[in-house]
Amino acid sequence: MTAPSAPADPLERYLDEFVPGDDLVAYLDGNSLGRPLLATAETVPAFVRESWGARLIRGWDEGWLARAEELGNRIGAVCLGAGSGQTVVADSTTVLIFKLLRAAIDARPGRDELVIMRDEFPTDRFIVERLADDHDLTIRWIDAPADAGATPELVQEHLSARTIAALVSGVSYRSGWWADMAAVTAVVQAAGGLMIWDCSHAVGSVPLELDEWGVDMAVGCSYKYLNGGPGAPAWAYVAARHHGQLRNPIPGWLGAREPFAMATEYSPAPGIRRLVSGTPPIVGMLPLADMLSLIERAGIGAIRAKSVALTSYAIALVDDLIPDARLASPRDPMRRGGHITVDHPHARRAVEQLWGEGVIPDFRHPSGVRVGLSPLSTSFAEVERGVRALASALV
Template identity: 75%
Template sequence: MSTAAHLDAAALDAADPLAAHTAAFVPGGDLVAYLDGNSLGRPLATTADALRHLVEREWGDRLIRGWDELWLSRAEELGDRIGAACLGAAAGQTVVGDSTTVLIFKLIRASVAMRPGRTEIAILADEFPTDRFIVEKVAADHGLTVRWVTAPHDGGITPELAAEHVSERTAAALFSGVAYRSAWFADMQAVTGVVQSHGALTIWDCSHAVGSVPLELDAWGVDIAVGCSYKYLNGGPGAPAWAYVAARHQEQVINPIPGWLGARSPFSMTEGYEPAMGIRRLVSGTPPIVGMVPLAEMLTLIEQAGIDAIREKSIALTSYAIELVDELIPDAVVASPRDVARRGSHLTVDHPNAARAVQTLWGEGVIPDFRHPSGVRVGLSPLSTTFAEVERGVRALAGALA
């Protein structure tokens, strides 16, 4: 009999040191179990008041004066908070702005320009679509070859795979810190070292990693990283993304979308563009101030809870979910790492009835998501998900798949 039979969700919740934080989130109406926090995190109850403060006070009272008094430095200030709380990044290396797609485009283009004469970009063949689309477009525009890396279905990039596909021809390699489908948590330090040993740059897409696993970008020698903020950072739909560029690279970065607020003297209105010093050179247009508000609220909660404690609960939640799946859905395949060191905060459960089951579950207030061709993705957001919710969700999934 599996361990799950002996585990009581109520007891696990009672022993959870982060349990009190679940009450900080908007309840969610008719929800029975929300298992999609790795796609869109739940809003904090304080977010509505914070947005009202922005509208009534920062914007309503101060109007245009808000830029000089509050907003011009907010993209960098919020970036520094993300760096300190989630990325292991010293100040001055992270900035918030644009979407993940736009930032990946900027960073791939900049990386290729920083490695002139090289002819290849490496990426997983099963990488998230946006990442693949951008790499293919940049490669086509610059006459480069895409070096496709094939990883196991339940895995992701490894140092060994990187060594097979990266060479002196490689300008840059774009990989995910936590794979969007399998939740494979890469050995980012080792992979970065392999890529750098060939003189290439590594760009890490940390969209499924930031806020759920501790990252040490400075200590690991990471070159560049990027990620969204609407998953475990709970910034809401369309929330602005963030970008990290190690200080040693910043003066070589050329922003392919130069805009006035990324210029050195934006209010001088001079004829020619001269990039700002440091990470601000990645800014193009006006920063999305309204969209930063929910993100700032969640960062406060992450700062209070601590990323290490968040990781411990993530491991406990995903381990409990795997045990329940093994017990209740024996004909399913867990297409995510069973090794906790290599697993992020979601699981993919493969089953032939996955698409139909997810459609059924949504109608019942149980919300996982479907990944083609046969995957049910179960996202467990440590600060908002309870063990009881996991049990309800997996039991409902077992019924729907049957």
């Protein structure tokens, strides 16, 4: 079989900064779990020896307590287009989505509808369903084509004077659809609702401008394109204009105004810190900090340019080598994030076979093979090896 020629890779010099896999032929799952950096293999043991081991509890007074906000500011500046004081690292994506949605319900009294995609990531749907059940709310479900996602027009159809908030993925976990986030935000806010974006598949992959777009709140994990490792802490963004009204539904001691006063009553901290509940995961932040340094060096613009080239190359290979497959992702690169999904009736069997051969894509029920291409750690040669292996496995 012939194949399209691979484009030049302007970010090739960064490939060797990641820990190599022992048996990898092609890692096509960086949008699910990013590869660790070689720098992190040094950072973590050094922290154990020099910070945790040597300083022990004194570390809290020597910088640890401020780490959640400091790292949040870095994520905001490097990846989110967010000014300082609006992003914090804390909890898991699931917990933060709950916090933001529950806070939104309190912030919109008299309204009783939540808006979400029917094909949204399960966690997001499950939380919306539980909150709707607990607070007697109505869910307005948005349906979109399998190869697309939320559009301003689709969202608009489900909005009303009863809308509390819309929770939508910036980049769809299944199709890779990158929503017009500015336009969707505008239509939700025009209806008086709050816009909450799940940026788990967007952060570090596409350029975000949350401040410029007027986004109310956003949340995302840090173990995909931010390479924070399995179970790495998530982050949340809340626009500064909402800080005074934000009511944390899980108040904890480190979100209090004076944590060490051990007060009998809760008084929230000023600013984004009021969203914090418990003790920040200091060790879990170390790999994330290393990856942010790499993203700073490479630049999100260059990362996005390579992402477009990688996904375009993968699509061209699929078209050429797997003609009986269906692309379940946008062909328009302006609407495509960092991964694509290929639908084929033999998808499940093929992925099981490929994992045994050192080729690692994702299977997505019922018939999708998701090919995730992390620009800083994925080469064009790896994409070709992976798609060729997929073509053989799908026969």
